[in-house]
Amino acid sequence: MTLLQSWVESANSADTDFPLNNLPYGVFETDSLEPRCGVAIGDMILDMAAMEEEGLIDLAEEPVFDVPYWNDVMELGPDGWAALRDRLTGLLSADAPDQAQVAPHLVPMAEARMHMPLVVTEFTDFYAGKHHATNIGTMFRGAENALPPNWLHIPIGYNGRASTVVVSGTPIVRPNGQTKAPDAGMPSFGPSKRLDIELEMGAIVGTSSEMGQPVTVAQADEMIFGYVLLNDWSARDIQPWEYQPLGPFQAKAFATSISPWIVTRAALEPFRTSTPERERELLPYLREPGPMLYDIELEVTMAPEGKDPSTIARTNYNQMYYSAAQQLAHHASSGCAMNAGDLLGSGTISGPEKDQRGSLIELSWGGKEPITLDSGETRTFIEDGDTMTLKGAARGDGYRIGFGSCTSTIKPAVKFP
Amino acid sequence: MTLLQSWVESANSADTDFPLNNLPYGVFETDSLEPRCGVAIGDMILDMAAMEEEGLIDLAEEPVFDVPYWNDVMELGPDGWAALRDRLTGLLSADAPDQAQVAPHLVPMAEARMHMPLVVTEFTDFYAGKHHATNIGTMFRGAENALPPNWLHIPIGYNGRASTVVVSGTPIVRPNGQTKAPDAGMPSFGPSKRLDIELEMGAIVGTSSEMGQPVTVAQADEMIFGYVLLNDWSARDIQPWEYQPLGPFQAKAFATSISPWIVTRAALEPFRTSTPERERELLPYLREPGPMLYDIELEVTMAPEGKDPSTIARTNYNQMYYSAAQQLAHHASSGCAMNAGDLLGSGTISGPEKDQRGSLIELSWGGKEPITLDSGETRTFIEDGDTMTLKGAARGDGYRIGFGSCTSTIKPAVKFP
Structure with a gap:
């Protein structure tokens, strides 16, 4: 596999930890945003709570991003995980049609403070x-x-x-x-x-x-x-x-x-x-x-x-x-x-x-x-x-x-x- | 200390596990009641969800008995625990004035199936x-x-x-x-x-x-x-x-x-x-x-x-x-x-x-x-x-x-x- 291209420019560097190939899951807050789930892409974080509220991400009947941990996504099971990854890849790839709708929900990583990404049960x-x-x-x-x-x-x-x-x-x-x-x-x-x-x-x-x-x-x-x-x-x-x-x-x-x-x-x-x-x-x-x-x-x-x-x-x-x-x-x-x-x-x-x-x-x-x-x-x-x-x-x-x-x-x- | 007298007759026996002196906390269900918190008294269980709904138990601003575990009561701390015990003792003692209001919320233990009384964190x-x-x-x-x-x-x-x-x-x-x-x-x-x-x-x-x-x-x-x-x-x-x-x-x-x-x-x-x-x-x-x-x-x-x-x-x-x-x-x-x-x-x-x-x-x-x-x-x-x-x-x-x-x-x- 080679580097997948994203319209988020910083994700297209050989030096970033977070190219489109990665899409890891975390929980972040900023001075204006309460702790919430986010996905890293280049030097930005996609605000998943906002994406779900806007209907751009729609994984289940009940919201899964109204809480500051990824456990609710886990509960969706492997099919849900695959669907989420497909959707994110589609939204963030270089030829994505929805860039204008998604771009406002990208937050600079430099402004974010990270929290525990999950509730650890044991x-x-x-x-x-x-x-x-x-x-x-x-x-x-x-x-x-x-x-x-x-x-x-x-x-x-x-x-x-x-x-x-x-x-x-x-x-x-x-x-x-x-x-x-x-x-x-x-x-x-x-x-x-x-x-x-x-x-x-x-x-x-x-x-x-x-x-x-x-x-x-x-x-x-x-x-x-x-x-x-x-x-x-x-x-x-x-x-x-x-x-x-x-x-x-x-x-x-x-x-x-x-x-x-x-x-x-x-x-x-x-x-x-x-x-x-x-x-x-x-x-x-x-x-x-x-x-x-x-x-x-x-x-x-x-x-x-x-x-x-x-x-x-x-x-x-x-x-x-x-x-x-x-x-x-x-x-x-x-x-x-x-x-x-x-x-x-x-x-x-x-x-x-x-x-x-x-x-x-x-x-x-x-x-x-x-x-x-x-x-x-x-x-x-x-x-x-x-x-x-x-x-x-x-x-x-x-x-x-x-x-x-x-x-x-x-x-x-x-x-x- | 000696046996405390209750108007719940079965609690006044030297042979019961659950006299008024005890008042232990569990979670039960019956054919008609969803799992909920209860207190054992003699051969009966006091339905705490119903007691709270009726306003007969009022421990905190938010309800604590709308969930089938005692963890929310734990969060009240030792003062809350003492207040609850005092209230229960008052409601169930032989000279309690509120017997007529409380009696409908007693469920025979023989009809109850017991659940885990708490969510065990670790x-x-x-x-x-x-x-x-x-x-x-x-x-x-x-x-x-x-x-x-x-x-x-x-x-x-x-x-x-x-x-x-x-x-x-x-x-x-x-x-x-x-x-x-x-x-x-x-x-x-x-x-x-x-x-x-x-x-x-x-x-x-x-x-x-x-x-x-x-x-x-x-x-x-x-x-x-x-x-x-x-x-x-x-x-x-x-x-x-x-x-x-x-x-x-x-x-x-x-x-x-x-x-x-x-x-x-x-x-x-x-x-x-x-x-x-x-x-x-x-x-x-x-x-x-x-x-x-x-x-x-x-x-x-x-x-x-x-x-x-x-x-x-x-x-x-x-x-x-x-x-x-x-x-x-x-x-x-x-x-x-x-x-x-x-x-x-x-x-x-x-x-x-x-x-x-x-x-x-x-x-x-x-x-x-x-x-x-x-x-x-x-x-x-x-x-x-x-x-x-x-x-x-x-x-x-x-x-x-x-x-x-x-x-x-x-x-x-x-x-x-």
Whole structure:
């Protein structure tokens, strides 16, 4: 596929994240507009509430854009999603007849403030990056026991906390928590000293499944509405003390950030790729009928307060051992009901090389090997005032499907009551 | 406190779960009434939607009983909860002047079908029973490592799945899942063979906390709207294979049942009791300023298909090492935002004696010591067609604050797609 031409000029650049090929979904407000659904096109946002009010978009009997989240569109199901994408492509393509009616509903992105694009019903985080799992396992349990015995058979995951999933730009307050040094007699409580990111992709479930009813991997793929960048903030000193035997809890519960634009599965279709060859044969319920992963280039930057960002890692979503469709099929395998608005984190995405690692605990090898930023400063973990940014894009022939960015600045911990 | 007299005669018996002292909150429907909020009194239910429509209940500017869940009442906060309880007590007490107006809005409980009393926003399950944790730890890790090192310092918990929390009476489908026998080379997939209950109390968070803002134990106690019985269904063969390193996932995600009536904190006030003496001093953020646990007698019955129920365990909520207030304070300690409608499972409640154990894995000691039911049948875990029931009540002077029951029958596993 090549770059599709739009009458919105800024969408026709090879450098934009948001060509006509993309059309991602977000929620925005401006000084004069209340929060509402919008579609990114070049450096503009199409106001979907206004488009629906004017009758230019007419998806269902009841309005779906009178609310500031995309969950109502999800409820329309895959046919509705396809109809919307067709309509938008028609309205915004270079030869569209309705330009004069549509143009007044374009808002400059520079004037918009972004909100959460969906109501997250529940959040599940997986652990499906083999390089990451091996790195972390080596640090926590030694090289011989790096990969847990179940890892090659199950897309390991845990339920996260939906109440603290926030949109890019939201400051993150350093968490307090219990930690215990191996040689300390008692735990202590205070601000985390090992605050970290996890570079992930988030898959958004768009159609629901019934309690008691599993889904196949093929059905799971069809249930996915779209993808976002996801930063699974982690307190590396809280986690080792609390996580046995029931898994991570407060080390992760304080915040998860996502990028503001949901990139649809349809936009990513040309970039499908297969998960790597299996090292152990999977059980039938987890086998993929086709390529279910995507070739999406990812990078992480870190900027101390007042300094320019330094790129600290580059990797690709194609490094995952399990796809989101496999994760979703596993999630529903027990009969767990899945809902439109459920968010599935991929797990940290690290490549095989040292500069392809998607977390600071890997990049600084547990804090033992500080990384040096372009400013000359060094870091093992995140300091107050640092800004962490994730970026991602799938690259086509003369265009790219961009995810925008997922960026947050760290604020000091609150003093405890 | 003694039994308060009501003009609803069935509420004046020492044997009712629902005297005027109780006034628990549920959601019911009948053949002629759509699902709506109701208050139990004796063997009747007061129709709150009708009461509000008639102007007999008037809590806020906007109606709160035009929806079939109690979340809107939760949003009113502790002052609103107290006002509602005062009003209900006034309307239903023996000397109430408005009996003739109220009586038409009483519906016989026998005609009602119960629904979920709330929309569960998120579900967190804890592990705060010391006898249970010791029993399970002994079976899984040996007597020397029974209690994890963090257990006496942290109310250990994990995020559960809200989408499968269902009301008493909902059949439970036996889950499928991955299991692996220790001597097997590969895992296999199929119906769980070690399906179990966990006898717990559920605390319902009624007021929200802000992201980034911890709460004290005293504040946490004030945030709790009420309590229900909770059965944390568990697949004991799926759990050991999947739970390392990120905790239980599909072994728990398929179902959690709760009793239909939310018993308010106010109704339980006379039954407050303290957590046991600390074996290790707690960090200040977890210390209780007063008694935060409750004296609630609990029992579990098991009934094979077509047979009478046999009581298999009796215990008490006062056995917990951590209170719900401590769990909630810990949950928010990292800055995790808590919301009205969040459900916190206490963890399995077992007493020190063998017949006080709140799960079959404990009662049958990992399946090695089958229990014998009154019918003469034996059980290690749950078989298809079995009905499991939890009951609970706080016992006062000539009255009791009952929780009703939390009962479910097991259906066979679905055939996998």
